[in-house]
Amino acid sequence: MNIFLFILFINSINAQLNLYLDSVSVEQLYDLNGHQLYYINENQIRQAALEAALVISPDIHFLQLTWNQDRSDINTPKLHYEYNTSSSNEQVLLRPVLNIAEQGIVPRKTSAFSIFFPCVSSQRVNCSILFRFYNATTNHSSMIINLKLLKYCQDQTINSSVLKQFYSTNQINDYLLMKQSNYRDFASTTLATILAYSLVIAIVVFLLVFCTAMSLFCLYRMTTTKHKKSENLIDDNQDHPALPMTFDMTTFEDVSLYSCTQYDFMKTADELLSSATFADCTIDPNRVTLHEIIMEGKFGCLFHCSLNDTLTTMSTQNIYGKTMNSSATPVQLNDMLHDCCLFATLKHSNINNPLGIVYKNELSPYPLIIYPYSNKGILKRFIIQNRTSSRQQLLSTQELVYMAIHIAKGLYFLHKRKMLMKDIGTRNCL
Incomplete structure (x- = not known):
């Protein structure tokens, strides 16, 4: 609780009263040398010094003030004083204690008294000391000042010799007991807080786990349910490939038999069509029937076709037919025929070799290259159908890895022959 300052100027006080902080105290508080801070200077109250609270740091346990009453005339009446102290929070800071009596006479000679700040805990507290100076003959006339202090308390051990300057033996014991009691209360409160936080953290960790x-x-x-469901939906008679545990590339086909560096890429389309490569694989266009377009690109398309065994029998087999469209250039036609020639010489279980060629077909003037048919179709469509079909037939990870391994085998076979596949994708796999 702050006590406001009331000031009365008393004309009847003839003695010159001084109350101030000496240079030692000012240096202790503000680290300034050779300065004094006056609160009363020759009966004149310094309001500027009293307006702001004096800040007391935690390492300062007591503050020393200096005062005197300059009575030039021996008949000048004595100046009496009385004081009262207060603290805004006595749970942290007890009322400040002075080592002078609560009532008395201001000394004529310059002397000092000390103010002790009995902290019992650690916190910032406002406190004040209210002084009243008066003449005994005119008690109704007085001078009142209020020293406002801001003390930063810290629970520290204080030397008993310092306490004896302000307290009696019983008061010292009471003060120490109060500090111990406050410490026990603080410790118990801190322990309870720690336990409460620990319990909350334990509950949060338990909920997270x-x-x-x-x-x-x-x-x-x-x-597990999805895997069981997929096992029930897939046909039991379907041949599911077994995933090999290890892969030894040396067990693949001999790769030293052929290299594409031996191939003549300078031949034109007409030269290729008249070469011996296509002489034995030409197919009569009357044996081939075109059905729907399976996939169409910018320069070519892939048909689903059927191939009669002979011109007279009705036995047919499904095949793929690859040809160019009107947007194709002669260079692209040459590239397609060169690819056909190259793949015709390759023999590998993961390479789809062409079966033959139809020079003219009913939809395009370009040659139609015939490839074996796959029951599952193009890999891209097969994966999409198994993902979105009404049966919700799911491909297992084992089956997907199996497919990837066979694609890698085919690429490995091509790379060993110095051939590079520039368009690897599920749309180009069967």
């Missing part, structure tokens, strides 16, 4: 475990369990159940 529990939620994580439940999420993993639900994910496991969903995965």
